[in-house]
Amino acid sequence: MSSKRDGKGGAGEVLLSVRNLGVVFGGLRAVDDVSFDVRRGEVFTLIGPNGAGKTTVFNLISRIYQPGSGEIRYQAEGGEVLLTAQPPHKVAALGIARTFQNIELFEHASVLRNLLIGHHTHRESHFWGELLFTPATRRAERRAREAVERIIDFLELQKYRDLMVSGLPYGVRKVVELGRALCARPDLLLLDEPSSGLNVEETDDMAFWIHDIVRELGITVLMVEHDMRLVSRVSDRVLALNQGQVLVSGTPTQVQASAAVVEAYLGSAEDVVSLRRPA
């Protein structure tokens, strides 16, 4: 959790640029002509109904899917790259890490092991060094472990360190996955529904962590989220999608006030009183 990452380009510069992105699955336009920019140092949030194409956008950025049209450009450390021309295994090395909506951890490994895997892109040892377990390799292992321990402290995962992931509650697994992504020391972090499965108090923790990830670790966050309270609290800008298309974008307040967003997404969600059993 060291210093801010200065000197890597100023805040406000465009880090990720999505232009006219489109993909079709069996006749369904999952993402249809979507464009947006994510600036360095901000929290940019995608909202929208289930099936609107939010996760598909994530999968296009992390190169799981190949877009049918459009392009994604990314300011990597060595200069701008056309992300849509990169192979999927290069994405992490370019400084992009993500979490998954349905949690994709190694179920039968401990929390510590899962986090060490996250650190893998930064391993410093080589084949012969590993085989002979040279002092240099040992030092590298120790540094990796220290880096992981800092993340464990940051996310308060100490008591889960040696437990198997498969036995952990959903909300804790969610945090472990965030930890694994942070261990990759990304410049851009994609969070897919970070608060799902968390209660309001745990969601507060998530809000503080996101603040710290942006302000202290200097990581830019692109997030998909349904909890509007968390969205308004941490996001700088919000983009609402519906049926693969951009509905509206702006500040959290502007987007929430949009009639189209209320109709497609928020609905009468605030009305819980009518659910009660009549006396």
Next chain:
Amino acid sequence: MTHEVVLELLNVEAAYGPVRALRGVSLQVRQGRIATVLGSNGAGKTTILRTISGIVDPRKGSVIYKGQDITARDPAWIVRQGLVHVPEGREVFPLLSVRENLLMGAYTRSDRDAVARDMEQVYAYFPILKERAGQDAGLLSGGQQQMLAISRALMARPVLMLLDEPSLGLSPLLTREIFEIIVRINRERGTTILLVEQNANMALNAADDGYVLENGRIVMEDTCAALREKEDIKEFYLGMKDAGVRGERRWKKRKTWR
């Protein structure tokens, strides 16, 4: 109005290896009502449901269903008694069609005509499932999968339905819709429901009776109407303030359960 007790847990203790998940839980679910269990991650909510449906065998205590001790019975037998579990994360059969998933829900039944009628009723609750009847369940969106998981449970004609986090990953609009259907199922079919849910605001309005679980122990129980008025519930579970439960305060208040 008195309600017969359908399900009762008596001092249930459960553990996963050395990890004690439930430390003596007693609760009651009454006929025709909706009961909810609130609690943070790791409190033991899912374990309660698993213990009831026979997936986890408790170390101590007993589970009484309709006056019969069903503790640690075979899960398949428990389903046949009308006690059906909708698991966290939906767990639909991804490579089976929507229709086949629904038929799997009716696996324990032999009354074919009634099964066909129930299928129509389920389609009436969730018309989108009828539209997608022939599609693989794995291709449904998260919200549609949740609808399917609830519908699959209904196909078993449950007396008591256990629902584990039905709102997980759903948009605000869809969460509201799912809860509306849950309430309708309860009112129209008389199905008793035990609900575990992180969206306490929804749960405390849809349910009649509530329990608060912490570290494997019930720390509070009351009607939901009464729970909604308690300061601790407002603060820790409903998050009444716009800035979040704690505002800019990072330390957590100790819960005293006044």
